[in-house]
Amino acid sequence: MAGVNKVILVGNLGADPEVKYLEGDNVVANLSLATTEAYKDRSGNRVEQTEWHDLELWGQQAKIAEQYLKKGSQIYVEGKIKSDKWTDEQGQNRKKVRIRVLSFTMLGGKPEGSPMGPPSQQSHNAPPKATASAPVQNAPVMEEDPGDDDLPF
Helix, strand or coil, X not given: CCCCCCEEEEXXXXXXXXXXXXXXXXXXXXXXXXXXXXXECCCCCEEEXXXXXXXXXXXXXXXXXXXXXXXXXXXXXXXXXXXXXXXXXXXXXXXXEEEEEEEEEEECCCCCXXXXXXXXXXXXXXXXXXXXXXXXXXXXXXXCCCCCCCCCC
């Protein structure tokens, strides 16, 4: 049986995209995405927990990210987990986990200082092109509901 490697995230960028132009027409953008969960602890106090994710976009997606995404932009991301392993100069084994973005959708309004361009909620898919698709209008909000459900387990 084949495995599944799929990640879906909605969050805000922690910094402007870092874009590198490589040999040929290859371009890569690295982004830092924050996702925050909020819940109430046993004492009834609201607790927020933020998780940071390293994202990697290639080709046309990277160019779009460079042009339209800014620190604070909210995006919806679909991708897969990718792990890199290496040995550093001191002989230590190192590992970095990142999300290889297959598609993303810009949410919310246009960040200040970004150029005019495609409207918010624009979707961008993996190579060879990044085209608009149906916008995410009212993305589902996952809420914990300790109430009854109809599940048999």
